[in-house]
Amino acid sequence: MAKISEIEPLVLAHTEKGSATWASVMIVVKVVTSNGMVGYGESVPTLRVINVYNTIKQVSKGYIGKEAEEPEENYQEWYKQDFYLARSFESATATSAIDQALWDIVGKELGAPIYKLLGGKVRDKIPVYANGWYQDAITPEDFAEKAKEVVKRGYKALKFDPFGPYYNWIDEKGLKEAEERVKAVREAVGNDVDILIEHHGRFNADSAILIAKRLEKYNPMFMEEPVHHEDIEGLRKYRQHTSLNIALGERLISLKETAVYVSEGLVNILQPDLCNIGGITVGRKVISLAEAFDVEIAFHNAFGSIQNAYSLQMSAITPNLYLLENFYDWFPQWKRDIVFDETKVENGHVKVPDKPGIGVSINEKLVESLKVEPKELEVQEEPVWVVKGTWKKYLT
Ligand SMILES: O=C(O)[C@H](O)[C@@H](O)[C@H](O)[C@H](O)CO
Ligand SMILES: [Mg+2]
Incomplete structure (x- = not known):
């Protein structure tokens, strides 16, 4: 059995932008176990990069010390703890990323992809x-x-x-x-x-x-x-x-x-x-x-x-x-x-x-090198969820 020893939120960004403003940032969650296994998950950024980053830290309190091989049990326990889970996008996306990383770890331990x-x-x-x-x-x-x-x-x-x-x-x-x-x-x-x-x-x-x-x-x-x-x-x-x-x-x-x-x-x-x-x-x-x-x-x-x-x-x-x-x-x-x-x-x-586990190999060096401090996204007239450059009428 492997205990969850560390959960680290990583905000990644680059000058090359995504197709929508909110897709220009990635939030990755890295989970490490007491026996040195590593798993990765991803959270949803939207306009809430800072909030999600901080929520991952809060949700981690419910996961650290638990068995990495028991994602179902850990989810049920967090469901019990977080009274607003069903109303909080931040908690849901933090929990999701940690859960993914646990399945990644189980797969790696057993030598099998999640499927x-x-x-x-x-x-x-x-x-x-x-x-x-x-x-x-x-x-x-x-x-x-x-x-x-x-x-x-x-x-x-x-x-x-x-x-x-x-x-x-x-x-x-x-x-x-x-x-x-x-x-x-x-x-x-x-x-x-x-x-x-x-x-x-x-x-x-x-x-x-x-x-x-x-x-x-x-x-x-x-x-x-x-x-x-x-x-x-x-x-x-x-x-x-x-x-x-x-x-x-x-x-x-x-x-x-x-x-x-x-x-x-x-x-x-x-x-x-x-x-x-x-x-x-x-x-x-x-x-x-x-x-x-x-x-x-x-x-x-x-x-x-x-x-x-x-x-x-x-x-x-x-x-x-x-x-x-x-x-x-x-x-x-x-x-x-x-x-x-x-x-x-x-x-x-x-x-x-x-x-x-996740099925693919992660370029850990690149992940490390893209790490930035979480910060707020700018708000412009074209909302962040729009595919860029399409928020216009074409007839005059
Ligand atoms: O179905 C989808 O994919 C979503 O509604 C969005 O996530 C947007 O399409 C995205 O913002 C465009 O990049
Ligand atoms: Mg959609």
């Missing part, structure tokens, strides 16, 4: 969809040109947000702009590529319904977060008035919260994020919950290369997988380099990496 610890893989290659590819795209032509490049690289599905700066409400002009962009992408990629529409949870139900009616003729495979995250009533209304698939899940932070959406039939494609749902321990339960209700899984995978590695492990064991989100080809180089060349996208697929 083997969880029943084995159901596929050797993970089908992925592209995101982050449309930086600086404003006009329909911009979108079409970039979409063609994505397809040329071998992707069979791509996601984008065609709504520019529209927020809460959309008017005729906004609908027209969104439609022209979607139409241009559909014409550019043909009918055999899946188009996924990202709303970033920013519309009221009536506007989201208007959008669905307007875009359904382009056969989007799903509509992601069409209404504000906490607007369950709005989502029910959207469900009643539209027939397109709903995708959501990146902001869910517990199993029971997820159960509400799944059991009420409010989601077709569930997008849990292994860096805030509760790591591997809760992630595996969410996969089964979805399976029981015939809901497909497409892990949210928008931050860094460690998240990507865990998402690949878990996609390997998921019978009800739709696709895994992927930024790999649009990551800044430093994020790709944190993991040695093992998660390349080829023909729209990533081979399941099979090194012990």
